[in-house]
Amino acid sequence: MASRKALINVHRIIRSTAVVRRNGVDLGARFFCSSPQSFDIDLSNEEKKRITINRLLYRSKQRGFLELDLVLGNWVEENVNSMDETAVKSLIHVLDLENPDLWKWLTAQEQPPEIVSSNPVFLALHKKVMTNLNKHAAPETRAAAGQPWVKGWDDFKRGRDAPISGNQ
Numbered sequence: 001m002a003s004r005k006a007l008i009n010v011h012r013i014i015r016s017t018a019v020v021r022r023n024g025v026d027l028g029a030r031f032f033c034s035s036p037q038s039f040d041i042d043l044s045n046e047e048k049k050r051i052t053i054n055r056l057l058y059r060s061k062q063r064g065f066l067e068l069d070l071v072l073g074n075w076v077e078e079n080v081n082s083m084d085e086t087a088v089k090s091l092i093h094v095l096d097l098e099n100p101d102l103w104k105w106l107t108a109q110e111q112p113p114e115i116v117s118s119n120p121v122f123l124a125l126h127k128k129v130m131t132n133l134n135k136h137a138a139p140e141t142r143a144a145a146g147q148p149w150v151k152g153w154d155d156f157k158r159g160r161d162a163p164i165s166g167n168q
Helices: 002-016 046-061 066-082 085-095 099-106 120-136
Strands: none
Touching: 046 066, 046 085, 066 085, 066 099, 066 120, 085 120, 099 120
C-alpha cells in the first residue's frame, strides 16, 4: 500500500513540473499548477460555498510573504463573496503564483507574462496596488519601471560610518 501511495505522489510531482521555454514563450506551466484548480470548487450550496471561501481566504492571508498576505488577504476578503465560479478559478490561478514573481508583477517592477496579465483577478489586484502606491508614495521615491527597488540602507557599507549591527 505504501509503494502505491509513493508512486501516486511521484506521478503528481512529475505531472506538475514542466520545462520552461523563455524565448518560445510557454511560461504558463511554470507559473500555474498543472490542474486549473488546486481544490474542488463547489458553490452549489451555502455550506460548500462557505468552505471554498474560507480556503481562499486562508490561502490569501497565509502565504508567508507579509506584503502579499496583507494585499491579497484584504482584497480577497473584500471581493470573494461576490465572485462566481469563473472568478474563483481566476483567483486560484493568482494564488498559485510564486510570491516573489507575483509581488514584482503587482508592483510593476517587472512585466508579467501574457497568461498572468490577462487574468481578470490579477488585473483588479494590480490596479488596486498601483492606486495605493500612487496615493501614498511619490513616484520619485520608487525605482523606475523594470528596475529593482532599492532599500533605504546599505547592508554592505564598510568604513567608519558603517552601522554597528544590523541595518541601523
